[in-house]
Amino acid sequence: DTVLTQSPALAVSPGERVTISCRASESVSTRMHWYQQKPGQQPKLLIYGASNLESGVPARFSGSGSGTDFTLTIDPVEANDTATYFCQQSWNEYTFGAGTKLELK
Amino acid sequence: QVTLKESGPGILQPSQTLSLTCSFSGFSLSTYGMCVGWIRQSSGKGLEWLANIWWNDDKYYNPSLKNRLTISKDTSNNQAFLKITNMDTADTATYYCARDSSYMDYFDYWGQGVMVTVSS
Numbered sequence: 001d002t003v004l005t006q007s008p009a010l011a012v013s014p015g016e017r018v019t020i021s022c023r024a025s026e027s028v029s030t031r032m033h034w035y036q037q038k039p040g041q042q043p044k045l046l047i048y049g050a051s052n053l054e055s056g057v058p059a060r061f062s063g064s065g066s067g068t069d070f071t072l073t074i075d076p077v078e079a080n081d082t083a084t085y086f087c088q089q090s091w092n093e094y095t096f097g098a099g100t101k102l103e104l105k
Numbered sequence: 106q107v108t109l110k111e112s113g114p115g116i117l118q119p120s121q122t123l124s125l126t127c128s129f130s131g132f133s134l135s136t137y138g139m140c141v142g143w144i145r146q147s148s149g150k151g152l153e154w155l156a157n158i159w160w161n162d163d164k165y166y167n168p169s170l171k172n173r174l175t176i177s178k179d180t181s182n183n184q185a186f187l188k189i190t191n192m193d194t195a196d197t198a199t200y201y202c203a204r205d206s207s208y209m210d211y212f213d214y215w216g217q218g219v220m221v222t223v224s225s
Contacts, residue, residue: 042215043152049211086151
C-alpha cells in the first residue's frame with residue numbers, strides 16, 4: 001500500500017496563509033487529490049492532479065507537488081475553512097491520508 | 106446536476122452480509138470513462154477506498170478486502186451496488202459512494218453517506 005502521511009492538526013488565524021502537507025511512501029507522480037470535509041458532511045473535492053483547482057472552489061485554495069511531497073495551501077484562510085483536509089492518491093490503487101484538522105484561532 | 110445517495114440496512118449482526126445501493130442522477134454509468142466507487146469512513150481508520158466499477162463493467166477492489174467485496178451496477182436504473190460478506194464490528198462505518206469521471210481517478214461528487222453499525 002502507498003501510505004500517505006499528514007500532520008494531524010493545525011491552528012491558524014483568519015487572514016493568514018496555511019500549508020497542509022501530505023507525504024507519500026512512494027512516488028505517486030501527480031496523482032494526488034485534496035478534499036475538504038466539514039463535520040457531518042461528505043468530503044468535497046478541492047484539488048485534483050496535484051495542482052488543478054476543481055470548478056467552483058475558491059482560488060484561495062491551491063495545490064503543488066509531485067512524486068512524494070505535496071502541499072495544499074489556503075491563502076488567506078477564512079473562518080469557514082475550519083474542516084479536516086484529506087489527501088488521496090490514485091497512482092497505486094487508492095489510498096487516503098488520515099486527515100489534517102484545521103482550526104481557527 | 107450530479108447527485109448520489111446511498112441506502113442500506115443501518116444495523117446488522119456480525120457475520121451477516123451488507124448490501125448497499127447507490128442511486129445517482131446527472132450522469133450515466135454507460136458513458137465512456139465513467140466510474141462509481143465506494144469508500145468508507147470509520148473513526149478508527151479514516152477514509153478507506155473499497156471498490157470501483159467502470160462504465161465497461163471493469164471492477165477494481167481493495168486487495169485487503171477483495172475476498173469479501175462484490176460491486177455491481179444497473180445502468181438502466183442508474184444504480185450501483187456493493188455487497189460485503191461476513192461483516193464484523195470493525196466494519197462499522199459511514200459508507201459513501203462517489204463518482205470518478207476522470208482518467209486521473211479522483212472522486213468529484215460524493216453521496217451524503219449511510220451509517221452502518223455492526224452489533225450483536
